[in-house]
Amino acid sequence: MKAFLIAGEPSGDRLGGALIAGLRELDPGLEIAGIGGEAMAAQGLSSLFPMSELSLMGIWEILPRYRALKRRIAQAAQAVVAAAPDVLITIDSPDFGLRVARLVRAAAPGIRTVHYVAPSVWAWRPGRAAKMAEVVDHVLAILPFEPPLMHTAGMSCDFVGHPVVAEPVATPAEAAAFRARHGIAPEAPLVLCLPGSRQGEVARLAPRFDEALIRLRDRVPELRVVLPTVPGVSAMVGQMVRRWPTAPVVVQDSADKRAAFAAADLALAASGTVSLELAANQVPMVIGYDMAPMTRALLGMLLKTDTVTLVNLVTDTRAVPEFLGRRCRPELMAPALLQLLDDPEARDEQLAAMELTMNLLGRGGEPPGLRAARSVIKAVRAPR
Structure with missing residues (x-):
């Protein structure tokens, strides 16, 4: 399988690193490309550009760098289309990742799209889920109450556990x-x-x-x-x-x-x-x-x-x-x-x-990165 992954901040990078490790365990022939940080680099990803350029939050924080971000969105979408992966996986950071997914869907509708970390529609802007469903096929949820919300919006969704339960704790x-x-x-x-x-x-x-x-x-x-x-x-x-x-x-x-x-x-x-x-x-x-x-x-x-x-x-x-x-x-x-x-x-x-x-959040079960990998593979193989 060939996957293109996009993470925009450190927490997403950690999710991406664990997901890549899980995908490699299930598919040793995995090919990857995308945007990420140290955790994803440790799993063999060569980032298209530094992930730190995307670590912004809030409308007024983003505005001064809007043009630069818009260029990066276009660059990332072009790279996805050129790579022709089996799946595009956007990890959190929806303001960047889902804009890329929208351009990719328009240019190459055959590429499956998975979004890792459901939008917090339970907290604000519930309409985001329906809008996301226009460009996302499948969602990996890290909170147990989120899958029904994604199903209602028209996307398949699995609760895969939160990565914090698998992180090491000092003695x-x-x-x-x-x-x-x-x-x-x-x-x-x-x-x-x-x-x-x-x-x-x-x-x-x-x-x-x-x-x-x-x-x-x-x-x-x-x-x-x-x-x-x-x-x-x-x-x-x-x-x-x-x-x-x-x-x-x-x-x-x-x-x-x-x-x-x-x-x-x-x-x-x-x-x-x-x-x-x-x-x-x-x-x-x-x-x-x-x-x-x-x-x-x-x-x-x-x-x-x-x-x-x-x-x-x-x-x-x-x-x-x-x-x-x-x-x-x-x-x-x-x-x-x-x-x-x-x-x-x-x-x-x-x-x-x-x-x-x-x-x-899944403590004591299968590691979330591996659960997420199983869910991605299932989504890629599912009939459209």
């Missing part, structure tokens, strides 16, 4: 070694600061997160902070932390990041997949998020749910406190963090919701 010994390596006492409260993986997110959230943590340090002087980051924003994070009054430990190596998650007592995090990584490591969290003012206003009118945190959504609870939009303020987030340190009942409620989340 207690590795967590202790991390603390020792960075001079963090075993009894010192350790909080993770996770302001996002996109430059716009980091610029907007990091100063607010740091102010919240300064307030928390005023109440808990022995508190230590670790800031895991990713290549696309590591230089930016490095510049910012040099200006902070108490610089956190910055880690980028994947093994070091796993150990940091295992060693942490608490986290202040941007909304997104990272909430599930924290849940897998049983790290109680507070979520903060904001966008450019116009994007925030538009989303505020469109949102259909009162929570965007996946732990809350999957378990139908509100165990994880959120501070979104105008409420993403240090003076509100700091007390919520302190409560999780001081209140065993609040911690236990979150830990129970995290355990349930992991079970519902």
Whole structure:
């Protein structure tokens, strides 16, 4: 089988890497091309252009680079048509991937299209699913309640499990070694600061997160902070932390990041997949998020749910406190963090919701990358 895969950000790249590995296990003769990052490159993908060019979010964040993105969309579509794959797999990042799929469908309607990660129509813009069905044949869903929504819109869809359930978790010994390596006492409260993986997110959230943590340090002087980051924003994070009054430990190596998650007592995090990584490591969290003012206003009118945190959504609870939009303020987030340190009942409620989340997302079953690969092959072979 020949597959063309497109990922637009680090979380999609990880999905793509696991999917390629699963496809190779089921089809050793697999040929691949496309756009991706480090995880997909590790599986043999030579990216058409750097994936970092696509790691944008929000209407007003995208507008200044619209022309460049439009050229990349056309370039990607031309590459797909020229490659003539059996399947085009767009991974998350629908603003880019589905525009490519639309051009490909017009030029080469015989190419099957699979989209990995269902659009969050349960949260906002339910009409997106019907529009996506015009160019997508099959959807790989990572949340268990999504397949019926995709079926209603006219696409086949399988729940394939969330990749977080298959990601390695550091051992207690590795967590202790991390603390020792960075001079963090075993009894010192350790909080993770996770302001996002996109430059716009980091610029907007990091100063607010740091102010919240300064307030928390005023109440808990022995508190230590670790800031895991990713290549696309590591230089930016490095510049910012040099200006902070108490610089956190910055880690980028994947093994070091796993150990940091295992060693942490608490986290202040941007909304997104990272909430599930924290849940897998049983790290109680507070979520903060904001966008450019116009994007925030538009989303505020469109949102259909009162929570965007996946732990809350999957378990139908509100165990994880959120501070979104105008409420993403240090003076509100700091007390919520302190409560999780001081209140065993609040911690236990979150830990129970995290355990349930992991079970519902497929923990203990076949690895999601392999389940996704089986679903792709089934979709390619299905009659039209």
